[in-house]
Amino acid sequence: MKPINARLNQLPPAILHKFLELATDPTILSLSVGEPDFPTPFHVRQAAIDAIQEGKTFYTPSRGLMSMRKEIANVMARKYHLTYDPATEIIVTFGASEALEATFITLLNPGDEVILVTPVYVTYEPILIMAGATVVHVPTDHTTGFKLTPDALRQAITDKTKLIVLNYPNNPTGGIMTHKDYEGIAEVLRETDAYIVSDEIYSELIYDAQHASIAQFEDLKSRTVVINGFSKAYAMTGWRLGYLCANAELVNAIGKYHSNAILCPPTISQFAGIEALKNGDEDIKHMREEYDIRRRYVVDRLNKMGLPCAIPQGAFYAFPSIEATGMDSLTFCQQLLDKKRVAVIPGIAFGAAGDRYIRFSYSYSIKHIEEALDRIEAFMSELSTKV
Amino acid sequence: MNKLLSLLRTNARLSNAQLAVMLNTTEADIEAQIKALEKQGLIKGYLTILDEHQIDQAPVHAMIELKVVPMKEFGFQDIANRVCALENVDSVYLMAGDYDLAVFVKGKTMQEVATFVAKRLATLDSVLSTNTHFILNKYKEDGILLDGGSVQDVRTTLKSE
Numbered sequence: 001m002k003p004i005n006a007r008l009n010q011l012p013p014a015i016l017h018k019f020l021e022l023a024t025d026p027t028i029l030s031l032s033v034g035e036p037d038f039p040t041p042f043h044v045r046q047a048a049i050d051a052i053q054e055g056k057t058f059y060t061p062s063r064g065l066m067s068m069r070k071e072i073a074n075v076m077a078r079k080y081h082l083t084y085d086p087a088t089e090i091i092v093t094f095g096a097s098e099a100l101e102a103t104f105i106t107l108l109n110p111g112d113e114v115i116l117v118t119p120v121y122v123t124y125e126p127i128l129i130m131a132g133a134t135v136v137h138v139p140t141d142h143t144t145g146f147k148l149t150p151d152a153l154r155q156a157i158t159d160k161t162k163l164i165v166l167n168y169p170n171n172p173t174g175g176i177m178t179h180k181d182y183e184g185i186a187e188v189l190r191e192t193d194a195y196i197v198s199d200e201i202y203s204e205l206i207y208d209a210q211h212a213s214i215a216q217f218e219d220l221k222s223r224t225v226v227i228n229g230f231s232k233a234y235a236m237t238g239w240r241l242g243y244l245c246a247n248a249e250l251v252n253a254i255g256k257y258h259s260n261a262i263l264c265p266p267t268i269s270q271f272a273g274i275e276a277l278k279n280g281d282e283d284i285k286h287m288r289e290e291y292d293i294r295r296r297y298v299v300d301r302l303n304k305m306g307l308p309c310a311i312p313q314g315a316f317y318a319f320p321s322i323e324a325t326g327m328d329s330l331t332f333c334q335q336l337l338d339k340k341r342v343a344v345i346p347g348i349a350f351g352a353a354g355d356r357y358i359r360f361s362y363s364y365s366i367k368h369i370e371e372a373l374d375r376i377e378a379f380m381s382e383l384s385t386k387v
Numbered sequence: 388m389n390k391l392l393s394l395l396r397t398n399a400r401l402s403n404a405q406l407a408v409m410l411n412t413t414e415a416d417i418e419a420q421i422k423a424l425e426k427q428g429l430i431k432g433y434l435t436i437l438d439e440h441q442i443d444q445a446p447v448h449a450m451i452e453l454k455v456v457p458m459k460e461f462g463f464q465d466i467a468n469r470v471c472a473l474e475n476v477d478s479v480y481l482m483a484g485d486y487d488l489a490v491f492v493k494g495k496t497m498q499e500v501a502t503f504v505a506k507r508l509a510t511l512d513s514v515l516s517t518n519t520h521f522i523l524n525k526y527k528e529d530g531i532l533l534d535g536g537s538v539q540d541v542r543t544t545l546k547s548e
Contacts, residue, residue: 024547033542238545289390293409300408366397 011126015349019333022343029372030343034171036235036316037363038290040272041283044234047275048268060267062259063251064092064243068270071277072243080203080213082226088248091255092265092273096201096229096242101127102258103225103244104163107195108133112162117148119319119350119357121171121199133162139353142310142321146175150184157188163195166214169202169314172350172359176313179212186217196224201242204233204284206314207292215245222247225254230269232315233284234276239269291316294362294369302360305377306384318360319347325383329355339382340375391420392430397530399433438533439525446493448477448525449500451508452518453488463487466513475503486518497521 023030039045051057063069069086076082084090093099100123108114110132116124118137128135138156140146148166168177177185189196196214203211215224229242244254276283295312302309302320309320322332329346336342345361347354362369390410394401401409403417410417424430439445455466463481470479470490478491490508494500500521509517525533532538 021546023543030543035542037540037542039541293390293394296411297405297409 007130007132010129016122016345019343019345019349022337028337028341028343029368029375031361031364031372032343032345033361033363035237035363036232036287037365038235038287040234040236040239041280043279044236044272044276048272051268051271056271057267060264060270062264063090063255064265065270068092068274071274075277076245080211080216082213082215082245084245085248089245089251091244091251091258092270093242093244093258094262094265095231095240096199096227097123098262099227099242099244100124100197100199102254102261103197103227104128104131106254106257107163111160113158113160115156115161115164117166118352119172119347119354121167122349124165137351137353141353145310146170146173147177147181148185150188153185154188157192157194161192161194163197164189165197165199167199169206171202171315172317172345172347172354173319174312174315174317176206176209177212178209179216182212182214182217186214186220189220193223196220197227198224199227201227201229202232202315203228205288205291205316207288207295209313225250230273230276234280235287236272236276239272240266241269241273291362294366297366298360298362298369298373301373301377305380307380316361316363318362319357320360321356322358323356329358333358336376336379340379342372342375391417436528436531440534444495446495447497447500448491448493448522450520450522451490451492451504452486453490453508454515455487456513456515458513466511469511470508473507
C-alpha cells in the first residue's frame with residue numbers, strides 16, 4: 001500500500017479518548033465525559049419528531065434553512081449584541097466541530113502559524129496539523145484564572161501568524177474572558193491582521209458574569225469567525241448542530257468548502273435547533289442552575305482535600321492543580337484509576353501546560369459526584385500518609 | 388420551588404454545610420431558612436425511603452379505591468379525616484374520576500390488610516364501596532429507584548452499543 005498522509009503521524013497522542021473509553025467500563029466511576037447529563041429538552045425532541053412525521057427529511061440549503069439562520073441571528077443579537085445578516089453572514093454546520101474544520105481549512109496555507117491558548121480543547125491541533133499549519137502554544141495557568149494576557153499573546157505573534165484561536169468559556173479549565181479582559185487583547189490584535197476564531201460553544205454556561213465575545217470589538221469583528229452550537233447549551237450533542245458567523249466575504253469562502261464537505265447540515269436536527277433557539281431559554285436556565293450547585297460543591301470539596309482549584313467561571317469542568325502530589329497528570333490519573341476505579345482526564349491531554357492539572361467534569365448527578373469525590377478523598381489521604 | 392427545597396427533595400440528609408456551599412450562602416442562613424419553612428408548615432417532615440425487600444417480614448401494601456357519599460357542609464373532609472386517623476393508613480388522596488379516595492395502607496400480612504378493609508374501612512359511615520389492589524412490587528418511590536433498579540447513563544451505553 002502507498003503511505004497515507006504523513007501529517008497523521010504528527011498528531012499528538014489521543015490521551016483524552018483513551019480515558020473517555022474507560023467510561024464504558026461499568027466497574028469504573030467516570031468523571032471524564034464532556035457532555036451534558038441532561039437529555040435534550042422534550043419540546044426540542046418533539047420538533048424533530050414532527051419534522052420526521054411531516055416528511056421534512058430532504059437536503060436543505062448548504063448554509064442551513066433560512067428560518068434557522070434567522071433564529072441564529074436573533075439569538076446573537078439578543079444575547080450577545082452581535083449583528084449578523086442571516087442571508088450572507090451565517091452558516092449552519094455539522095456541529096461546532098465542522099465549523100472549526102471548515103474555517104481552518106479555508107483560512108490556512110501550509111506554514112501559517114496558528115496560536116492556541118493552552119490548556120486547550122483537544123481537536124483543534126490535529127485539524128490544524130492536517131491543514132499544514134504550525135501550531136504555537138501560549139500557556140496559561142491558574143494564577144491568572146487561565147486567562148490569556150496581552151503580554152503572553154504579543155510574545156507569540158510573528159509575521160507568520162495567520163490565526164488566533166480563542167475558546168472562552170474554556171474547556172478544560174472553566175476559565176472565561178470578560179469584556180474588560182478582552183480590552184487589552186483587542187489592543188494586541190490591532191497590531192496584527194491575523195484572523196480570529198472564537199469558539200464560544202460554552203457561552204450559555206457562564207455563572208457569575210456576562211458572556212463576552214472578541215467580535216463585540218467592532219474593528220475586530222470583520223476578521224473574526226464566531227463559532228457556537230447546540231451541544232452544550234441545549235444538551236444536544238448527538239444532533240451534530242452548530243453554526244458560524246462572520247462577515248460575508250469570509251462566509252462565502254468558508255461556504256465553498258463547507259458545501260462540498262457536507263452538502264448541508266442534518267435537516268431533522270435543524271428543525272429541533274429552531275425550536276431550541278425559539279423556546280429553549282428556560283431549559284438553559286434550569287441546567288445552568290444545576291451545574292452551578294454541583295460546581296460549588298465540587299470545588300469546595302476538592303480544595304478541602306488538598307487539590308487546589310479556583311472556582312470555574314464557565315463550562316462544566318473543574319481543573320484542580322495536582323502539583324502538591326508531586327505527580328505528573330498521567331501518573332496521578334493512572335493511580336487513581338488503579339486504586340480507586342475513578343476516571344478523570346489528565347491535564348496533559350490538553351497540552352503540556354495542562355500537566356499540573358486534572359480535568360474533572362461535573363456533568364453528573366450530585367450522588368455520582370459525591371461518590372467519586374469520596375474515593376478521590378480517600379486516594380488523597382492515602383497519598384499524604386505515605387509521605 | 389426554591390433551590391433549597393428541590394435539593395432537600397432529592398436528599399433530605401444533605402448537611403447544612405453542604406447546602407450552604409451548593410447555594411453559595413452560610414450555614415446559619417440555611418438553618419434559618421429550614422426552620423422558617425418548618426415553622427410555616429411548608430416542610431412537613433423527613434422520611435427514609437427503604438427497599439423493603441431487604442427487611443425481614445416486609446409489610447404488605449395495598450391501594451384501596453374508596454367510593455363515599457360526601458356529607459352536607461363537610462364535603463369529603465370529614466370522611467377523609469376519619470380514614471386518615473386509622474393507623475394502617477399511609478396516604479389518602481382525593482381523586483377525580485371513578486372513585487373518590489385513594490387510600491394506601493400497609494399491614495403485616497395480606498390477611499391483616501383484608502381484615503382492616505372489611506372491618507374498619509368498609510364499615511365507616513358514608514363509605515359506599517371499596518376496591519382493593521395489592522401492590523406486588525415497587526420500582527420507584529418519590530423519585531428514588533427501588534429494588535436494585537438503576538437508570539443507565541445513556542451517554543455511556545450509546546458509546547458501547
